[in-house]
Amino acid sequence: MQEKQQTQLKASPKSESAKFEEVLKNYEAVIGIETHVQLATLTKAFCSCPYNYGAQPNTSICPVCMGLPGALPVLNSKVIECAVKVGLALNCKLSLSSKFDRKQYFYPDLPKGYQISQFDIPIAAGGYIDVDLPVEFGGGHRKFGVTRVDLNRAGVPLLEIVSEPDMRTGIEAAEYAAELQRLVRYLGVSNGNMQEGSLRCDVNISVRPHGQPEFGTKVEIKNLNSFSSMSRAIDYEILRQAQLHSEGEAHQIVQETRLWEEGAQKTVTMRKKEGLADYRYFPEPDLPGVNLSEDYISTIHDSLPELPETKRRRYENLGLNMQDVLFLANDINVAAFFDATIATGADVKLAANWIMGDIAAYLKNEKLSINDIKLTPEELGELIASIKGGTISGKIGKEIADPSEIEKIVDRVIANNPKQLEQYRGGKTRLQGYFAGQVMKESKGKANPALLNKILLEKLNSKP
């Protein structure tokens, strides 16, 4: 499946989890996430250079993205469209007029000495995201606030999504991020790939004793390359901070950026905050403000696909259990396959089982995506109908599982090969494989092997 990062997470080892439970009795973590989503636009945000991940350095550049004197940025309208889609999908209020700002600092990969981003008027703000926690983590539905969605660090177009500090555990945070990934993939605005850096999450985390209204000192964690490392990094950091709290050493928690080290399974100091950086933001004079008409927004709204949350609720209403729901709705292509299958009238539960069982296993073994397989939803529907109707058994599905049918083929093969039969009966029992092969060939590979061998052996060994 295309899903390279599984959203299903592995539970921490028992001892860790017990320790964690203990800590949560006394302390509460406050977690907020800043996500950068690299938009899958064909061209860069402010010029017509194509953007390809992994292209040779400096092969896709022009005066604009090189920041040559006299060159000017022109906004790629697709970028706005993507931002509006995400804003709508996150239930945000869209700013009908927003603007771009310059964020200034010197850096070698920043040709102009400033980024074009959005400072005080993001394109969308004040939304939320619905998350269903996995069953193995106790399940449950959560709603996490989204503060703002803005266009950030352009060149390659990035969307920044800032959450409210609404999460309390690593799992919640990872599920929030997984839901964002699902969302951007559903919307087709990004491939959401964490390894390529198309989806990057920086986590802000602080710990406070239960009942304390103000937040503790927050620490930022970077370098989180998967949801499970995100979850583990957060839990590690909660334990670290809670430990310091409980030892009366809370002052050792300082505002800093920490790096998650996957090898050591811990966070380490990357850099301490040395005062606030002054980016000298001011409105970008080279770009007019972004004005969105109600018409434009409603057109985009109408074109949105069914979103993960809606899909999950619909699947739930079909009578599927939460585990099935989460699996099917996780990948938009899998969900589409499922939807197309049940549209043929196939039994919902059987369709789910087929997709989650044999088909998923096959995809995993063959490293294929559901779009790559030859089986169509119509065929699966037909198959399910036949099984349900009793024509063929569910266990063996498309195989020929009818003994009388296999027997006919076996008889035919034996009759056509008298010489080999004679040799077999004369002691050359290795020829059983030859007969089995012939039967399989006759049945076009569909004969159930166990049944075939059983019948074949009976026939071969029966006294004439």
Added chain:
Amino acid sequence: MLSSAQAPRLLRSPAAATTTAAALTIKCLHTSPILTPAATSPSPSQILTTRKSLLSRQTSAVDLAKSFLQRLRRHEPQLSSFLYVSPDDVVLKQAEELDTKIKNNEEVGPLAGVLVGVKDNICTYDMPSTAGSRILENYRPPFDATAVRKLRDSGAIVVGKTNLDEFGMGSTTEGSAYQVTANPWDLSRVPGGSSGGSAAAVSARQCMVALGSDTGGSVRQPASFCGVVGLKPTYGRVSRYGLVAYASSLDVIGCFGSSVADAGILLHSISGFDNFDATSSKQEVPDYASQFVALEYLESKPLKGLRVGVIHETLENGVDSEVISSVRGAVSHLEELGCTVSEVSLPSFSLGLPAYYILASSESSSNLSRYDGVRFGNQVFGEELNSLYGDSRAEGLGSEVKMRILMGTYALSAGYYDAYYKRAQQVRTIIRNSFKDALEKNDILISPAAPSVAYKIGEKKNDPLAMYAGDIMTVNVNLAGLPALVLPCGFDGGSAGLPVGFQMIGAAFDEEKLLKIGHIFEQTLPGYSFVPPLVADEWTG
């Protein structure tokens, strides 16, 4: 009033003037003596005259180019208008191609054979584009600015790159990292700035027209100092793509010509929406030249009903009396052409200068961040990144530029932003609104182009505040984003006899009106020729 004591500076061959005078006499001499054609006025449009003589085969593009190149080279040692002059063979080859086309009766563009000077902060792919800065020494852009591309598409020949104050920051062209340009009217004086090279070159007829850029008056003030026409278009009228940014919300590419007609024809060829500049306007570009009325067809009061507002605050203390009297003379002339004149007060006018210097410096501090020595221009090798940045900038940028970067960085810094940048933006809004109001009550507004005539080289070099104060007449127009036309209207009475220009400000995208009025004005203003004595004897217009 126009000073009657002012002697005409140069008499033209009477023959040329007579025909038009005769035609006019029949029509309207009895009603309005003011419409006597200026006996000494040059041909209204070099571009139109050139076109006519090229198409009628009276002259060839090669001969024309040769005569300009000859004059350019003759005066260049004294003037230093150009930072780069295209080699003769490159220019002549383009002229030859035009001649061949004309010979074959192929169509040629409206600027066929017109030799254009281009300010060196406007990108040209085939010539260096230094913006007058060491940090871009020998830099050759891989592309033409949109305005330059359009010029070339119209058949114009770019003859060279003109001198300027570094990155357009200055009012004298002394701020160039390479050379000081002299004023053709008096070589000991500045040509104004920052487009001083373009103004001097057009004035000395080293090229026919020129492009400049105007962020706070950089086209209009040098036009006034050099006695040529300077046109600052509405913000968005001309694409800024390829204009090396100084202050992006104020920068516009502008036009220099020896006549209003030429400035207008030049503007027409470079205007219009550009996919490469998101701030360029989709507003239609009128054919300005079609609005021009030749002298012989003018009615007695051709500007009847036109409401002219004279900005009160621009004719007060701090403005040279000779300048005031010349501008008042121009106003009287407009009145005689039929305009209704009234005085307008813009109380926010004096706020423009501080607001301008804060906003322009703030934007420039950001725009000039790209000159870090990494990708282009001169690099000073450093042990580590910050010293590479620091040393490249320390060596590559001049003192005025550094001062503005520092001022702008300060104004945008946390804790100061509200007091400076934000306040200045609020002032900008007030100024924009006050101009809008005044231009609802008036068709055009009038002020001097500068508080003085051209001053001595070195006079204000060490007194930046005095130099900044000279921009008072022009900066408001950039803050409001409006078009303005500066044209010569007289001379100061002193022995130097330096030209004085006045400024007409129009409503946004109303260049057409400014050009139409200016065209009538210059044809009917009596008694003056604005060809500097330096080239008078070799210039036949």
